Amino acid sequence: MSQQPPNWASEARWKKIAIWVTAGSFVLLIFLTFDTLSKTSVGGERVRAYSVINQEIDYRFDAQKNRYMPVIGKEAPLFGKVVTEAEAEQLVTLGKKTVQSKNCMNCHTLLGNGAYYAPDLTKAWLDPNWIDAANRESLMLTFLKDPVGNARANGSGRRMPNLGITDEEAHGIIAFLKWMSAIDTNGFPNNFTTINAKEQP
Amino acid sequence: MSAILSTLPGKLTSLFAFTESPHLNGGQKLASKYFTVAMALFVAQLLFGLLAAIQFIWPNFLFGWLDFSVNRMVHTNAMVVWLLYGFIGSVYWFLEEESGTEIVGLKLGVIAFHVLTIAVTVVVLVYLLIQTGPGKDASIWFINEGREYIEAPRWADIGIVLVMLTFFYNVAATFMKGRWSGVSGVLTLDLVALAGLYCAGMFYLTNITADQYWWWWVIHLWVEATWEVLVACIMAWSLMHLLGARRKIVQTWLYIEVALMFGSGILGLGHHYFWIGTPDYWFSIGGFFSALEPIPLVAMVVHSVYDAGVHKFKATNHPAMAWIIAHTFGNFIGAGVWGFMQTLPQINLYTHGTQWSASHGHIAFFGAYATINIAFFYLAIQKWRGNVWMGGELPDNGWKWKWSIALLNFGVLGMTVALLIAGYEQAFIERAMQGSTWNAYFAAQDHPWFREAMVWRTLFGLVTIGGLGLLIWDLTTIGKAEPRPALVLAPRD
Numbered sequence: 001m002s003q004q005p006p007n008w009a010s011e012a013r014w015k016k017i018a019i020w021v022t023a024g025s026f027v028l029l030i031f032l033t034f035d036t037l038s039k040t041s042v043g044g045e046r047v048r049a050y051s052v053i054n055q056e057i058d059y060r061f062d063a064q065k066n067r068y069m070p071v072i073g074k075e076a077p078l079f080g081k082v083v084t085e086a087e088a089e090q091l092v093t094l095g096k097k098t099v100q101s102k103n104c105m106n107c108h109t110l111l112g113n114g115a116y117y118a119p120d121l122t123k124a125w126l127d128p129n130w131i132d133a134a135n136r137e138s139l140m141l142t143f144l145k146d147p148v149g150n151a152r153a154n155g156s157g158r159r160m161p162n163l164g165i166t167d168e169e170a171h172g173i174i175a176f177l178k179w180m181s182a183i184d185t186n187g188f189p190n191n192f193t194t195i196n197a198k199e200q201p
Numbered sequence: 202m203s204a205i206l207s208t209l210p211g212k213l214t215s216l217f218a219f220t221e222s223p224h225l226n227g228g229q230k231l232a233s234k235y236f237t238v239a240m241a242l243f244v245a246q247l248l249f250g251l252l253a254a255i256q257f258i259w260p261n262f263l264f265g266w267l268d269f270s271v272n273r274m275v276h277t278n279a280m281v282v283w284l285l286y287g288f289i290g291s292v293y294w295f296l297e298e299e300s301g302t303e304i305v306g307l308k309l310g311v312i313a314f315h316v317l318t319i320a321v322t323v324v325v326l327v328y329l330l331i332q333t334g335p336g337k338d339a340s341i342w343f344i345n346e347g348r349e350y351i352e353a354p355r356w357a358d359i360g361i362v363l364v365m366l367t368f369f370y371n372v373a374a375t376f377m378k379g380r381w382s383g384v385s386g387v388l389t390l391d392l393v394a395l396a397g398l399y400c401a402g403m404f405y406l407t408n409i410t411a412d413q414y415w416w417w418w419v420i421h422l423w424v425e426a427t428w429e430v431l432v433a434c435i436m437a438w439s440l441m442h443l444l445g446a447r448r449k450i451v452q453t454w455l456y457i458e459v460a461l462m463f464g465s466g467i468l469g470l471g472h473h474y475f476w477i478g479t480p481d482y483w484f485s486i487g488g489f490f491s492a493l494e495p496i497p498l499v500a501m502v503v504h505s506v507y508d509a510g511v512h513k514f515k516a517t518n519h520p521a522m523a524w525i526i527a528h529t530f531g532n533f534i535g536a537g538v539w540g541f542m543q544t545l546p547q548i549n550l551y552t553h554g555t556q557w558s559a560s561h562g563h564i565a566f567f568g569a570y571a572t573i574n575i576a577f578f579y580l581a582i583q584k585w586r587g588n589v590w591m592g593g594e595l596p597d598n599g600w601k602w603k604w605s606i607a608l609l610n611f612g613v614l615g616m617t618v619a620l621l622i623a624g625y626e627q628a629f630i631e632r633a634m635q636g637s638t639w640n641a642y643f644a645a646q647d648h649p650w651f652r653e654a655m656v657w658r659t660l661f662g663l664v665t666i667g668g669l670g671l672l673i674w675d676l677t678t679i680g681k682a683e684p685r686p687a688l689v690l691a692p693r694d
Contacts, residue, residue, distance in 0.1 A: 011383065011449055014456035018387075021460045025467035032486070033414075039480050040410045046478050047410050093407045098336025100347025100405075106270035111413060111477045112554035114349055117257070117269045119642040120554055129639040148265075155647035158260040161268045169336045180409060186484070188476035189637030190550050 042089075048182040050088035053078045053175050057182045058196045059126050067187030078175055079137060088175070095176025098169040107160075110180070112188060117158065125174075125181040126194040133195060137174065144170040224587045227307045228293040233585060234314055235290030236578055238321075240673065242283035243571075245325075247666050249276040254662050257655040271332055274345075274352050275325060280566060281350060282321055287574030288428075289368055291435045292388065294581060296372060299438065300379030306371050313367040320360045324353050341405060348416055351402045358403045365396040383452035387459055388434040395427040410478030417473040424566075425494065425536070426466035432573045433458045433501070436525065439573075439580060440505070443522055444512040445690030454504045461497035469494045475546045476553055484546045491544040495537030505529040517688045518583050518591040520602040520679070524576035527610060531568020539564050539617070551632040556654075557624030564617040567609075575609075575672065582676055583687060590685035601675035608668030615661030623654035 007013065043049040048070075056073035077083070083091065099105070105114035108121050119127075129152065130136040143150045145167065147160035165173070220233040253272040255262050263272075296304055304310065327344055334340030341347070342355045353361070369392045376385045402419035406412040437455045440446040471487025505525065509516075516522040539561040543552040552558070579602075583591045595602075627645045635641030645651060 005449075005453070009453065011453040011456065014453055014460065015383070018456040018459040018463070022463040022467070025463055029467055029470065036414065036474070036479050036483075037411060040408070040414070040478055042408050046480070047408060050407075089407065094336055096407045096409065097338070097341065097405075101334045101336050101340035101345065103270045103274065103333055103345050103347050103352070105347055105349045106274045106352075107268075109554040110409065113413060113473075113477070114554070115270070115273050116554065116556055116559060117253075117273070119639040120637065123637075124639075127639050154643040156260065156643055158646075159264065161265055163333055164335075166335070172336060183410060183478040185476045185478055186481050188550060188553065189632065191633075191636035193636050193638060 046184045048072065048179065049085055050092045050179055051083065051085045052182045053088050053092070053178045054082050056196075057125065057178060059123055059181065059192055059194050060197070065187075068190060068192060069187070070182045070184055072182060076133075078178055079171065088179075091172050091175040092179045094169065094172030095174070096172075098165065098173055099176060102163045102165065111183070111185060118160065120189065121177060121180070122183075122185060123181050123189065123192055123194070125178045126192070126196070128193060128195045128198045130195055136195065140174050140177075141167070141170050144173055222585045222587075224584060226297045226303075228296045228304045228310075229581070229584065231304075231307065231310050231314060232290040232294040232581065234311075235286045235293065236581055238318055239283040239286035239290065239574065240578070240676070242279045242286065242321075243669065244673075246276055246279035246283060247662070247669055249273075249279065251659070251662055251666065252276075254655070254659040258652075258659060267329070268332075271328060275328055277350055278325075278328070278352060284428075284566070284570045284574060287570075287577065288431055288435065290581075291574070291577045292368075292372060294577070295435075295438045296375055299382060299385055300375045302375060302379030304371055305374040305378055306367070309367055310371050313364045316360065317364045320357050320364075324357050327354070328352070338405070348402065348412075350420055351416070355403065358399070362396060362399060362403075365392075365399070369393065369396055382448070383455060384434050384437050387430065387455055391427050391430045391434065395423065395431065398422050398427065413477045414474070414479060417470060421470045421473055422467070425469060426463060428570065429462050429466065429497070429532075429536075430459055432528075432570060433462070435573060435577065436501075436505075436528070439521070439525060439576065440508055442580065442690075443516045443518055443525065444508055446508045446512065450508070454500075457500060458497050458504075461493075461500060465490050465493035465496060472544050472546075472549070475549055488545050492541065494544075495533065495541050498533040498537040502529050502533050512690075515688075515690070516592070517690055518579055519593060519595075519599070520591065520606070520675075521576045521579035521583075523602075523606055524572050524579065527606065528568070528572035528576060531564070531572050531610075533568075535561070535564035535566070535568030535617075551628040552624060555624045555627040555632070556620045557628065560617050560620035560624050563613060563620060567613045578676055579679075583680060586680040586683065588687045589680045589683040590687055591680060591683075592688050595679070596683075599679075601671055602679065605668050605671035605675055608664055608671060610668075612661050612663075612665030612668055615664060616658050619654045619657035619661060623651050623658075626650040626654070 040047050052072060054075060054077045056076035058071040058073060059068055060071050061067070062069040075082070099110070104110070104121070107115050107118040109116065110121050112120060112122065130139050143152070144165050146162060148162050151159045217234045217237065220237050221230065222233065225233065249272045252263065252267065253269055253276055256269045256272065293304070293310065331344055334344040344354055345352050346354055372392060373389050376389060398419055401415045406415070433455055437451045440451055441448060468486055469491035471483040472491040474483035474487055509526070514522070543549055543557050543561065579591070583589060626648055630648060631637060631641045631645035635644055
């Protein structure tokens with residue numbers, strides 16, 4: 001064991017390789033980060049402007065892309081009121097901050113990330129559980145403000161606790177969920193039948 | 202008030218007086234404090250995990266008092282923090298020996314330890330007693346940031362970074378004063394990355410895609426890159442001391458590990474960017490590089506088997522050696538195999554956000570990180586008792602450490618398999634067949650296969666807790682009244 005190791009196994013060589021590989025990977029990641037952040041800024045094709053909450057949103061199979069894609073439709077203002085981009089941003093921000101402050105992510109998943117005790121919220125706005133588009137907003141509002149009193153029946157016996165969500169915060173959460181449902185998530189979740197598809201297959 | 206404050210440091214120091222031992226150097230005394238808190242948090246991790254597991258079976262259990270969200274958050278946060286305490290302690294443990302000099306800012310290190318421990322206590326109390334706040338910045342600053350794994354409020358984030366900077370200063374300055382080595386060079390650079398990356402999780406963004414993009418920088422680049430390299434450094438030092446492995450060989454392997462780990466892990470980050478709104482080129486980048494992530498873990502198995510074989514398993518500390526072996530295989534199986542199973546986008550479309558991830562999380566964190574910390578606790582307790590014998594032929598045949606390693610590994614493996622079965626069922630029924638709606642979700646959750654899996658997970662969780670109880674009993678008694686000195690294996694080179 002006392003002879004010198006071959007050149008390819010030498011400590012000095014692997015030290016150089018380690019430095020170059022790490023630096024190279026990091027530089028590539030920085031480059032990709034700039035590209036990704038520019039492609040996912042609010043108002044682009046992938047992450048829509050906050051004012052998308054003024055429009056009808058759906059999620060349908062795109063035969064050309066061979067995956068599910070968000071579809072932005074006709075005007076359908078949230079809570080019956082058209083809002084400006086600034087107003088929409090304010091509302092969605094309130095919703096996002098409420099979602100964080102109420103620790104939603106430790107029961108639910110958002111974009112598939114979080115805990116697995118309650119359903120994914122990525123396409124919550126489009127879920128057929130809200131019966132039909134006409135009743136959805138009021139059902140969501142009542143549920144969020146008193147989830148225990150308005151628990152939706154499911155066999156698991158799991159319930160959402162009352163988190164003291166105010167009327168204003170509930171409006172914000174719904175705006176956030178509607179805006180999030182318009183994000184192009186590369187087809188996740190797959191094969192999802194939306195509330196609209198239930199009405200107009 | 203000022204009188205209370207002035208006596209506080211003394212009171213806190215006396216709180217950890219039982220960790221004192223005349224056989225240790227300054228860094229090792231500080232490390233003993235870190236290890237003690239780490240063990241307390243390990244207990245908290247398992248207890249809150251048990252509460253959360255019970256709630257899957259009986260959802261009304263503690264409903265409205267300690268909801269699943271709170272228990273699950275304390276479960277994962279206690280884990281992250283006890284692992285960090287273990288890592289920081291391990292580095293302080295070998296800092297003086299590796300640098301050949303005394304720690305430059307030991308007093309500062311002791312203050313930082315107390316600050317961190319008080320901060321962790323306050324954060325946990327706020328989690329348990331206040332739980333949530335209104336949808337305002339103040340909640341994010343003082344109650345809960347609401348982002349999985351890094352829920353600690355912003356004030357605590359700033360504190361954590363300051364404590365990490367103190368730690369980094371101590372490490373870098375001590376090596377600068379003493380001597381550098383391959384291990385210390387890698388370790389110091391890794392700590393820069395580790396502290397720097399945490400800053401990527403310290404700002405608020407409404408754009409959830411960008412928010413999760415940066416959030417993964419912290420989670421992934423910690424767990425699947427910088428933490429792996431940090432434990433590789435701890436492992437390198439441990440192998441030299443346990444087996445008398447040659448520094449040249451260990452350090453060459455360390456550089457190979459760094460090249461493979463960072464070469465695959467940095468861009469392997471892409472496997473978290475499949476479904477969060479980021480461009481689809483991440484399918485190819487994330488899929489390719491994360492598929493390479495098991496390679497360094499295989500290399501590590503080869504390395505440890507080679508080292509142990511060359512030295513004919515002649516080790517100074519048998520329990521530590523057994524836990525190192527558990528670490529190598531656990532890291533490979535938990536992080537490597539279980540990670541690879543769901544890393545390609547073609548399968549991840551169906552497994553993302555299901556119990557598959559929980560299954561992977563359990564075995565990977567245990568296999569890769571809990572094991573190496575426990576190995577180090579055994580190395581520490583041996584020295585703490587005065588460098589006593591900890592090879593074979595221990596009193597009572599060492600049944601406590603043998604049974605605790607068996608129960609802990611069997612318990613975690615059992616939970617992992619139970620969660621995997623639940624994950625399979627979810628991926629098929631909720632995702633592939635029924636299309637991921639809320640009804641599909643509950644159809645999968647109510648399926649007998651899922652319910653039974655949750656019962657099995659809880660039972661294996663109890664086995665794990667039994668193993669932890671035995672581990673604590675063993676660590677507090679092993680080596681007591683041991684007259685034989687430790688086996689001496691002088692490292693060559």
